[in-house]
Amino acid sequence: IDELLAEGVEGKRVFVRADLNVPLADGTITDDGRIRAVLPTVTKLADAGAKVIVASHLGRPKGAPDPQFSLLPAAERLGELLGKPVAFAQDTVGPAAHDAVDGLEAGQVAVIENLRFNAGETSKDDTERGEFADQLAALADVYVGDGFGAVHRKHASVFDLPARLPHYAGFLIATEVGVLKKLTEDVKRPYVVALGGAKVSDKLAVIDQLLGKADRLLIGGGMAYTFLKAQGHEVGISLLQEDQVPKVKEYIKRAEESGVELVLPVDVLVSTEFPDLKTKAPANPTTVAADAIPADQEGLDIGPETRKLYASKLADAGTVFWNGPMGVFEHPDYAEGTKAIAQALLDSPAFTVVGGGDSAAAVRTLGFDENAFGHISTGGGASLEYLEGKTLPGLAALEN
Numbered sequence: 296i297d298e299l300l301a302e303g304v305e306g307k308r309v310f311v312r313a314d315l316n317v318p319l320a321d322g323t324i325t326d327d328g329r330i331r332a333v334l335p336t337v338t339k340l341a342d343a344g345a346k347v348i349v350a351s352h353l354g355r356p357k358g359a360p361d362p363q364f365s366l367l368p369a370a371e372r373l374g375e376l377l378g379k380p381v382a383f384a385q386d387t388v389g390p391a392a393h394d395a396v397d398g399l400e401a402g403q404v405a406v407i408e409n410l411r412f413n414a415g416e417t418s419k420d421d422t423e424r425g426e427f428a429d430q431l432a433a434l435a436d437v438y439v440g441d442g443f444g445a446v447h448r449k450h451a452s453v454f455d456l457p458a459r460l461p462h463y464a465g466f467l468i469a470t471e472v473g474v475l476k477k478l479t480e481d482v483k484r485p486y487v488v489a490l491g492g493a494k495v496s497d498k499l500a501v502i503d504q505l506l507g508k509a510d511r512l513l514i515g516g517g518m519a520y521t522f523l524k525a526q527g528h529e530v531g532i533s534l535l536q537e538d539q540v541p542k543v544k545e546y547i548k549r550a551e552e553s554g555v556e557l558v559l560p561v562d563v564l565v566s567t568e569f570p571d572l573k574t575k576a577p578a579n580p581t582t583v584a585a586d587a588i589p590a591d592q593e594g595l596d597i598g599p600e601t602r603k604l605y606a607s608k609l610a611d612a613g614t615v616f617w618n619g620p621m622g623v624f625e626h627p628d629y630a631e632g633t634k635a636i637a638q639a640l641l642d643s644p645a646f647t648v649v650g651g652g653d654s655a656a657a658v659r660t661l662g663f664d665e666n667a668f669g670h671i672s673t674g675g676g677a678s679l680e681y682l683e684g685k686t687l688p689g690l691a692a693l694e695n
């Protein structure tokens with residue numbers, strides 16, 4: 296983008312593909328981190344006199360307009376953060392979008408409606424995606440890719456559109472890639488990775504990769520129960536991906552053979568029912584040993600001994616990558632595990648990277664100062680796939 300700014304953007308229509316896929320509760324944004332993350336790019340372009348068109352997906356609508364996934368709340372928040380009005384087009388490539396763009400003066404900003412309201416955005420068919428990309432290209436003169444959270448998607452606005460316009464990487468993508476690259480090159484050891492979140496199936500490829508790179512792997516969240524099961528323990532009614540047990544057994548064996556320290560919970564907080572995240576009514580969990588989860592109970596957070604254990608495993612780290620909450624942090628009774636990891640990261644002198652929409656949101660909503668962490672990635676799947684060593688369509692398209 297520095298190159299683009301040096302060339303000059305005065306009066307040019309610049310399409311910024313952002314990732315404004317923010318969490319919403321009853322239409323209210325609960326964490327605006329991804330909107331703030333794109334501000335440097337939008338501000339610099341606008342200050343340089345560009346006509347800035349900001350585009351993004353939000354949620355997973357089914358290729359047609361769906362009001363619950365409108366980008367309007369994100370556009371409003373962007374305007375508040377920029378401190379100036381932002382035009383909003385109620386369609387993506389139709390007359391409203393063209394009117395909004397035609398109405399822009401140099402230095403002004405417009406947001407177009409959710410890209411995924413168009414089937415062409417996510418289509419597996421190259422022609423269909425290409426046609427939608429052509430329509431998007433008609434709105435702009437230049438493309439800036441800055442939606443790091445979506446670079447792992449081979450979608451029209453991420454992959455096909457940059458091929459149709461002069462294209463540049465925005466500040467966010469440049470920063471994210473710079474930091475994640477460090478984790479794949481010479482990391483300061485011990486390199487400790489804390490992985491949580493619900494599904495082990497989402498993390499298999501990254502675990503595979505990390506078994507050859509990390510010194511220690513701490514496992515928490517819903518995925519821990521598949522590990523406990525693979526070790527031969529009963530997990531009651533906890534989240535379990537039975538079909539992944541053989542794979543996880545193989546990883547446990549590989550960790551032993553390769554000298555990677557694989558650390559699993561020693562105790563967990565359990566309850567007979569999932570907590571009410573709306574009312575946040577007291578859940579009154581009990582603490583049990585991880586190898587003694589009663590048949591009618593569900594594990595919902597790591598327990599106090601595990602919190603201490605994981606903190607001690609993070610204390611002497613040289614580098615830490617953390618992805619995925621340790622429990623149902625959205626409920627105060629199950630937030631302590633996730634808080635303990637966040638605190639341990641802050642207490643450690645290590646270079647710390649927090650990746651993943653959920654862990655990043657957890658850090659902010661649990662009241663931590665995000666600036667105290669080395670880097671909080673805006674990418675969930677994107678940062679994992681980067682660490683897996685995959686070619687990411689959105690980055691490849693910008694390099695071409």
Ligand code: 3PG
Nearest residue numbers: 314316444445652675676
């Ligand atoms: C994310 O939240 O990880 C990105 O915005 C990508 O969203 P998606 O998983 O719906 O493609």
